Amino acid sequence: MRNFLSVKDVLPLQTALALAKEVKAKPFADRELGRDKTLLMVFFNSSLRTRLSTQKAALNLGMNVIVLDINQGAWKLETERGVVMDGDKPEHILEAIPVMGCYCDIIGVRAFAGLQDRDYDYREVILNQFIQYSGKPVFSMEGATRHPLQSFADLITIEEYKKTPRPKVLLTWAPHPNALPQAVPNSFAEWMNQTDYEFVITHPEGYELDAEFVQGAVVEYDLEKAYRGADFVYAKNWSAYSGAQYGKVLHDDRRWTVDAQKMALTSNACFMHCLPVRRNMIVTDDVIESPASLVIPEAANRVVSAQTVLREILRGLL
């Protein structure tokens, strides 16, 4: 593997899951693979899980790790070509990226959607600039449109906890006070659509996702129908995708909060969320604290997904 940006980079999924199982069973078996190799993790946005789990994954593989927070201590970067740089940004990303490439063997990048310009966001400008100008393998630590390390960890978790071969997996929109990107639900849908699970998406009208990610999934606007018989309930907020509403919070309808009443409609479903989560907006205290909540094992599997991906990229460097 050279770059890791979406599910397409690890197909077929059964192979990816088998590799993940190997990594989980023997996390220190490949310490020589990463010896004298350096991972650079570049964050344009905040993180807890991605930062720690990816760093842990690299350490398990024997790698050295450098972390750069662009907004804390680095020069402010201009990202557009053709700009007269007479403002507050002293460095251009087109010099900064090849310089970063000189100091490492693999680069992880986190660069969220700005939610101002849908076309710009959905072109994944920053991730693609790293691929084009760094000269090094690049993997996404959440881009503008996808969060593939999260979705891979989610899939590993579902495989570990499923009680039937083809579980019903429900992705539900849930309220949040701020405008959030569509990266996590887009990506989750993209990965679920590669499985043979029964996959259903529910959200209020106006929060339709990009058809490229929804593909053949059932979109059910009736909450009761959506929850009935679900084996997994995956909650996430996202802002509007469509047209002039792009990036907007249309409303924070609390009827969509995941609560015990809705979970009672399911087939004793497990609750999932990528974290961080706003309690009693997205999910009630009792649901997230219940034995059915998988949020901690899901976060733990972020090490497994990151290590599986890093291991394949390192093997590609041999």
Ligand code: CP
């Ligand atoms: N789920 C996730 O990516 O968490 P962080 O934003 O804390 O990295």
